[in-house]
Amino acid sequence: MSAIPIKNKDGIAKMREACAIAATVLEQLKPLVRPGITTQDLEEAGRDWIARLGARSACYGYQHGSRRYPAHTCISVNDEVVHGIPSFKRILREGDIVSLDIVVWNDGYVGDNAFTVPVGPVASAVEKLLRVSRDALDLGIKQAQVGNRIGDISHAIQHYCEANGFSVVRDMVGHGVGVSMHEPPEIPNFGRKGAGDKIKPGMTLAIEPMVNLGHHKTKTLSDGWTVVAADGLPSAHFEHTVLTTDRGPEILTIPRSVGAPFSS
Ligand code: MF3
Numbered sequence: 001m002s003a004i005p006i007k008n009k010d011g012i013a014k015m016r017e018a019c020a021i022a023a024t025v026l027e028q029l030k031p032l033v034r035p036g037i038t039t040q041d042l043e044e045a046g047r048d049w050i051a052r053l054g055a056r057s058a059c060y061g062y063q064h065g066s067r068r069y070p071a072h073t074c075i076s077v078n079d080e081v082v083h084g085i086p087s088f089k090r091i092l093r094e095g096d097i098v099s100l101d102i103v104v105w106n107d108g109y110v111g112d113n114a115f116t117v118p119v120g121p122v123a124s125a126v127e128k129l130l131r132v133s134r135d136a137l138d139l140g141i142k143q144a145q146v147g148n149r150i151g152d153i154s155h156a157i158q159h160y161c162e163a164n165g166f167s168v169v170r171d172m173v174g175h176g177v178g179v180s181m182h183e184p185p186e187i188p189n190f191g192r193k194g195a196g197d198k199i200k201p202g203m204t205l206a207i208e209p210m211v212n213l214g215h216h217k218t219k220t221l222s223d224g225w226t227v228v229a230a231d232g233l234p235s236a237h238f239e240h241t242v243l244t245t246d247r248g249p250e251i252l253t254i255p256r257s258v259g260a261p262f263s264s
């Protein structure tokens with residue numbers, strides 16, 4: 001197991017900037033979600049906002065095996081868990097849910113965040129899925145305390161989601177994030193209290209519950225990217241990049257108002 005990178009003052013300042021940009025892009029996309037638009041519309045808006053804020057997509061061209069991810073954003077609808085590829089054929093309908101995952105490079109550092117938005121009114125079970133998944137993220141973040149262990153985050157998320165009748169995805173995990181999109185440690189959304197690495201000040205962690213309404217099992221579609229719930233039931237995804245400090249966890253993926261200047 002390789003060591004978890006600790007960011008110095010300069011790295012933290014750069015993480016703040018990358019994360020603020022990722023969060024601002026995500027915030028700009030949320031209100032665009034409505035029946036009739038396509039996931040490609042969201043992709044184009046995301047691509048343009050990333051460029052406008054002077055950053056680069058960390059997803060575009062991201063290599064996995066021999067494949068390169070073909071879009072600037074990941075847009076996953078309903079039973080799609082993560083890594084949905086935007087398409088002009090995918091029209092959002094009332095009752096859908098859509099997970100927006102925005103990862104940017106800025107000045108050598110990566111900011112990563114995600115949020116699942118309902119398209120108009122959704123079934124009450126799906127509403128509950130979104131609420132529980134969102135709250136599970138908060139509970140996970142609360143455990144990102146110096147002196148705790150990574151398993152404390154994992155356990156808090158798993159326990160809350162399962163107590164509410166949902167399941168946590170096991171095939172993908174949260175992760176450290178910094179000079180690359182995926183750094184140590186892995187942050188599973190399931191696990192035991194007191195297990196795993198000890199949390200120290202200066203870690204930057206992408207905590208990201210992926211929560212299924214039904215069974216946790218997933219499969220990858222033939223496009224090589226889109227991960228779906230194997231049982232075809234809806235799945236939600238909420239993610240923040242968090243800095244660990246002696247004063248507690250600090251969420252870095254906080255949007256800025258787009259009039260404000262974007263420099264540190
Ligand atoms: N937030 C996703 C992750 O951590 C972003 C993946 S980008 C993609 O895996 F290129 F793989 F789609």
Ligand code: CO
Nearest residue numbers: 112206208239
């Ligand atoms: Co991530």
